[in-house]
Amino acid sequence: MEFEPVIGLEVHSQLKTQTKIFCGCSTAFGAAPNTQTCPVCLGMPGVLPVLNRTVVDFTLRMALATGCTISRESRFARKNYFYPDLPKGYQISQYELPIAEHGGIDIEAEGRPRRVRIRRIHMEEDAGKLTHDPHRPVSRVDLNRTGVPLIEIVSEPDIDSAAAAGAYLRQLRSIVRYLGICDGNLEEGSFRCDANVSIRPKGSSGLGTRTELKNLNSFRFVEKAIEHEIYRQKDVLMDGGAIVQETRLWDPGRGLTFSMRGKEEAHDYRYFPDPDLLPLVIDEEWIERVQRSLPELPDARRARFIEQYGLPDYDAGVLTSDRELADYFEACLKAFPQSKLVSNWIMGPLLGLLNAAGIPIDQAPISAGGLAGLLKLVDSGAISVKTAKNVFDEMAASGKTAAAIVAEKGLSQISDMDAIEAVVQDVLDRNSKEVEAYRGGKTKLMGFFVGEVMKATRGQANPKAVNELLRHKLKR
């Protein structure tokens, strides 16, 4: 029997606000444990939460960017459960009336475009963080993260492969980063994903029992865990077994998922409207103001790069996947307006360098202006492409400009015809036998003469000039 996977993703995106969602505590990452707390986020009796307006602004940005319908009136609800990192005994979230619903984004995976619908986006607060001592039976709690604002983006189960799940997540991450509402860092946990995975007989319309996968803190893990889970479920069903609804953790070391606990249902949480918070009312004017503040989004920018700069679809996709990278490209282009050449140098040497060093584009050791300076030297014939690659590495290592490095090391390509002619004449004089042979018809020897001239000039002679001079002198 053939099966098809049905996958839905729940993404928690941490909003980059200065303060927490219901109090004035800082959200800065890396502070000493429990130094960014107050009676509100510690859940002391008698305190009242006050909603941070910027959280709503950021959530509206995401909702509008993904084509969601905005609820004119939404509510906060208490999600009740006990855990040591949750001092109040409940998390403030949204349940029955989320702020936004019914959106979607377009993705491309396995060579075909498709749309993944977004069921809902809602706001909630984060819980604290527990660390377990590996050597002693001791756990510590840090409540700095308690009350940090999150949005949860819940997709419809429109995803049918691990690759499509990866593409959806990358696109979503690209959008939150373009919007400037989240840094999208999977490793540090500011962009988290849980995957609901089930399989069903191919062509059927019902849904199989699903499992929820957690601990997916890289795009690669998301794809691998889903792939493994599809395979595991097929195996269970083919053996005549049944899938158990549960939460499973991805173990990257062993490359498999294992059961963590039975899956809770919504009714386990006893949701009810939070009596401390008024319904959130959003008027037309608020929505319009946010709409006007939206930046150009990845899909639109990609289309513009193709249209305006004549870039191939692939280049435009890579360059606009990240807002800073697209900005870098356009800044470089301002100083050196040859789009394909700039694109090649960014996608090749520059991204190669950044990937190898594991640093983001906004920390690139060569600025957009610096790269443009290098390309100008190549374009004017002052240095060869081969020399330029070396200068590029040197720029990255030393932080110097291309012009400074070329001057310092005497790398300028020799374009002075008199100088080159002297070398060419010398090469011909020293190789009279080859000159005879060439004139006798062995024209393949041209490569040999060019090589000798380049050797004599340490590769700095302008190849075009060398070829012209040799051809001229070898005529008779």
Ligand SMILES: [Zn+2]
């Ligand atoms: Zn606080």
